[in-house]
Amino acid sequence: MSKQILVLPGDGIGPEIMAEAVKVLNRVNEQYSLGFELTEDVIGGAAIDKHGVPLADETLAKARAADAVLLGAVGGPKWDKLDRAIRPEKGLLKIRSELGLFANLRPAILYPQLAEASTLKPEVVSGLDILIVRELTGGIYFGGPRGIRTLENGEREGYNTLPYSESEIRRIARVGFDMARVRGKKLCSVDKANVMESSQLWREIVEEVAQEYPDVELSHMYVDNAAMQLVRAPKQFDVMVTDNMFGDILSDEASMLTGSIGMLPSASLDAHNKGMYEPCHGSAPDIAGQGIANPLATILSVSMMLRYSFNQLEAANAIEQAVSKVLDQKLRTGDIWSEGCQKIGTREMGEAVVAALAAE
Ligand SMILES: NC(=O)c1ccc[n+]([C@@H]2O[C@H](COP(=O)([O-])OP(=O)(O)OC[C@H]3O[C@@H](n4cnc5c(N)ncnc54)[C@H](O)[C@@H]3O)[C@@H](O)[C@H]2O)c1
Numbered sequence: 001m002s003k004q005i006l007v008l009p010g011d012g013i014g015p016e017i018m019a020e021a022v023k024v025l026n027r028v029n030e031q032y033s034l035g036f037e038l039t040e041d042v043i044g045g046a047a048i049d050k051h052g053v054p055l056a057d058e059t060l061a062k063a064r065a066a067d068a069v070l071l072g073a074v075g076g077p078k079w080d081k082l083d084r085a086i087r088p089e090k091g092l093l094k095i096r097s098e099l100g101l102f103a104n105l106r107p108a109i110l111y112p113q114l115a116e117a118s119t120l121k122p123e124v125v126s127g128l129d130i131l132i133v134r135e136l137t138g139g140i141y142f143g144g145p146r147g148i149r150t151l152e153n154g155e156r157e158g159y160n161t162l163p164y165s166e167s168e169i170r171r172i173a174r175v176g177f178d179m180a181r182v183r184g185k186k187l188c189s190v191d192k193a194n195v196m197e198s199s200q201l202w203r204e205i206v207e208e209v210a211q212e213y214p215d216v217e218l219s220h221m222y223v224d225n226a227a228m229q230l231v232r233a234p235k236q237f238d239v240m241v242t243d244n245m246f247g248d249i250l251s252d253e254a255s256m257l258t259g260s261i262g263m264l265p266s267a268s269l270d271a272h273n274k275g276m277y278e279p280c281h282g283s284a285p286d287i288a289g290q291g292i293a294n295p296l297a298t299i300l301s302v303s304m305m306l307r308y309s310f311n312q313l314e315a316a317n318a319i320e321q322a323v324s325k326v327l328d329q330k331l332r333t334g335d336i337w338s339e340g341c342q343k344i345g346t347r348e349m350g351e352a353v354v355a356a357l358a359a360e
């Protein structure tokens with residue numbers, strides 16, 4: 001039976017990197033007879049331009065009906081002045097929330113060929129393989145009350161709320177433990193329990209869930225220390241589980257351990273492993289339209305899609321091996337380039353991965 005994949009390229013470099021990821025997806029689709037059918041639609045700024053809203057109802061309906069969603073990136077200066085409620089980022093937040101994609105997996109893996117591309121010393125990052133499990137549909141991103149109000153003295157005040165219910169914490173903690181169980185059996189829960197009540201409850205519930213996982217070693221860390229430890233000694237971590245905003249920040253930080261934000265893929269999953277797959281980076285307006293963006297994070301997101309939504313492990317591994325082969329060939333986009341390597345553009349990188357797949 002055919003599987004429906006909704007492709008949402010988005011804005012900025014989104015369409016550029018997506019074009020390459022789709023080439024790779026089409027290639028494995030054929031090579032492994034996966035029966036995928038691709039449909040494309042708009043989200044973010046592109047949807048604002050077309051429909052006046054960042055996520056049209058019909059697009060959301062297509063996403064619900066699809067077996068998986070592949071997304072590029074949204075946002076850009078063109079739409080930054082719009083009312084917050086209809087900005088591109090709202091479309092992304094809405095699709096995550098409406099599809100119930102509470103578990104965001106962001107693996108930071110250093111390809112050995114890129115040890116020189118990281119801004120950290122090779123010995124600090126060599127062999128790095130960590131997984132950040134980010135809660136994606138709760139916390140301060142979605143909590144209310146929120147807004148900008150005028151105080152009695154006439155001054156304006158912006159305010160947000162960071163709520164986490166026991167069930168929200170429990171389900172993301174379980175994902176963290178489940179992931180740790182099949183990896184290095186170490187889970188570090190990152191919070192700010194020394195200051196915030198929501199973190200206090202977070203820690204309490206994570207401790208409670210830990211009882212179900214005696215084989216996994218649990219530790220807790222405050223987020224400020226975690227940010228420091230990630231650059232001091234990142235290999236101490238196996239799986240990290242954290243809230244929506246801390247996970248957003250720590251995953252961008254972790255991306256630099258792997259050489260570039262252009263290398264970090266992600267999977268956003270619901271309770272039944274239905275997923276949306278996207279690179280961790282944004283629409284990179286500073287390099288959009290130049291054909292120089294790194295498409296590997298999106299290509300590796302395709303690999304995550306094959307693994308988590310479709311259990312097509314052979315095809316998923318083939319993509320990762322093809323990426324490794326291309327790096328062996330010393331082909332690099334600008335963000336991961338180092339001395340002695342050949343600098344290539346987005347399209348050449350996508351085509352090199354397709355060629356490496358074909359050669360397998
Ligand atoms: N998931 C998403 O759709 C997503 C994620 C983050 C930011 N955004 C949006 O993207 C816009 C720009 O945000 P930003 O500049 O803070 O973050 P960004 O991730 O777009 O860019 C940060 C820096 O990383 C570089 N970069 C990012 N991806 C790259 C790639 N694939 N190859 C090479 N270099 C890459 C950019 O050129 C830029 O210098 C904003 O509108 C923001 O809201 C969207």
Ligand SMILES: CC(C)[C@H](C(=O)O)[C@@H](O)C(=O)O
Binds near residue numbers: 089092248280282
């Ligand atoms: C664009 C923005 C809403 C988004 C987030 O903060 O979740 C992005 O930074 C990400 O990491 O996917």
Ligand SMILES: [Mg+2]
Binds near residue numbers: 249280
């Ligand atoms: Mg982010």
